[in-house]
Amino acid sequence: MEKWEASYIAGIIDGEGTITLTRNHSKEYRRPCIAIASTDKELLIYLQSLAGGKICNKKNYNPEKHKYSFTLTITKKTDVFSTLQSILPFLRIDKKKLRAEWILKYYDSVTLRDGKYNQEQLVLKIKFEKEFFLI
Template identity: 65%
Template sequence: MEGWEAAYIAGIIDGEGSISLTRMHENEYRRPCISIASTDKELLIYVQTLTRGILNTKKNYNPERHKNSFTLNIKNKDDVLSILRQISPYLRVDKKRKRALWILKNYEKVTPRNGKYNTELLGKKIDFEEKFFEI
């Protein structure tokens, strides 16, 4: 991704996106994700070409009053971390910048590659999640 593309995506995330931790399955620990919601499908398709996210259509219960809406979700850990590394210098919304930097600084330290946690590491993982949501 070029620098100007990273800055552009950071602006979109600042305005319409979120940086969070989510569970893929009920019994798993949270992992980082980036979501962008918009009624402009063309915009999300462009971002998707740069990020490899998954584009979903939201259910429109009242099409006479509301436009169709879409969400781009990026949940692959390696993709999310790579994107955050590239866009974090350009994020302007304080909460989103702090969340991105918190994930970049701490996520891999508290997440074992094999997914198996000992007591100490599990405590660190839970502490990481709690502090993230305090941001």
């Protein structure tokens, strides 16, 4: 990703995006996620070509009054980490910058590949998640 592309993505995330931890199933631990919502699918397709992820249609309950909207969701760890590393210097919203730094700094140290934690590791993992959401 070029520097100008990273700064462009950072601007989009500052305005319309989210940097968070999410889970796909209720029994699993949270993982990093970048999500960007827009009514412009062309923009999301371009961002997807740079950062990966998948685009989903959002439900439009009243098409007469509202535009159709879409969400680009990036959950693959390698895509999230490379995107966060590229855009970090360009993020301007403090909360989003702090969340990106938190994920990059601590996520790997509290996350086991097989997901099987002993009691001490589990305490650290849950503490990481709680402190992340306090940002």
